[in-house]
Amino acid sequence: MARKLVLWGRRSSCNVQKVIWALEELQLLYVHVELGGEHGGLDDPAYRALNPNGLVPTLQDGELAIWESHAIVRYLAAAYGNDGIWPPDPARRAIVDQWTDWTATTLQPAWIKLFWLVVRTPQTDHDVSSIVAAYAETVAAMLQLDNHLAANAFIAGNRLSYADIVAGVALFRWFTMDIDRPSMPGIEHWYARLQQRPGFRQAVMVSYEELIGRLAY
DSSP: OOOOEEEESOTTOHHHHHHHHHHHHTTOOOEEEOOSGGGOOTTOHHHHHHOTTOOSOEEEETTEEEESHHHHHHHHHHHHOOTTTSOSSHHHHHHHHHHHHHIIIIIHHHHHHHHIIIIISOGGGOOHHHHHHHHHHHHHHHHHHHHHHTTOSBTTBSSOOHHHHHHHTHHHHHHHSSSOOOOOHHHHHHHHHHHTSHHHHHHTSOOOGGGTTOOOO
16 A cells, blocks of 8 residues: 655646656555646755755655656556556566666657747747757657557557656647647557546646746746
């Protein structure tokens, strides 16, 4: 049985969304404290004692405090997961880990940069050449994932894992940003499957209106 789980972070943060989705997927009871953005609190000494980076998310499970979204999702999967989200077989889990790390090093930096340049930067300050470069980088990463998903229902096979959670948070913004999107059947079918999951709808399909044209947040 889970100890008292407390999550800090604003719902419009994609990294916080990963943790909310994992918590919902695992059907865990938790307390969510909105923090950051309009809610403030990142410099509060009590919060900095939990997370010295002063960023979100942070998860507290009893006496344990964890920051960095992928570390939190992995922890929840290991502590409370099952054969789906946390594969017990090391070989299958290695596939989950390689795509989780790829998301951190390749996919997320690309699409976050594009989101900042297109959505969070005021239109009067748009830098077309930077947007074109970020778009090309994002499409290249998405096509790599699309090719993989052509033969897989989920990233690590036929069941959802934490690799889907950390990568899948990109999809709602990818499909709602005002950009052209090349045909990617693997990504599109994956997105359709994820939308059938209540945890994805609750955690990820969240309005980002408060972020439009807003750099300092």
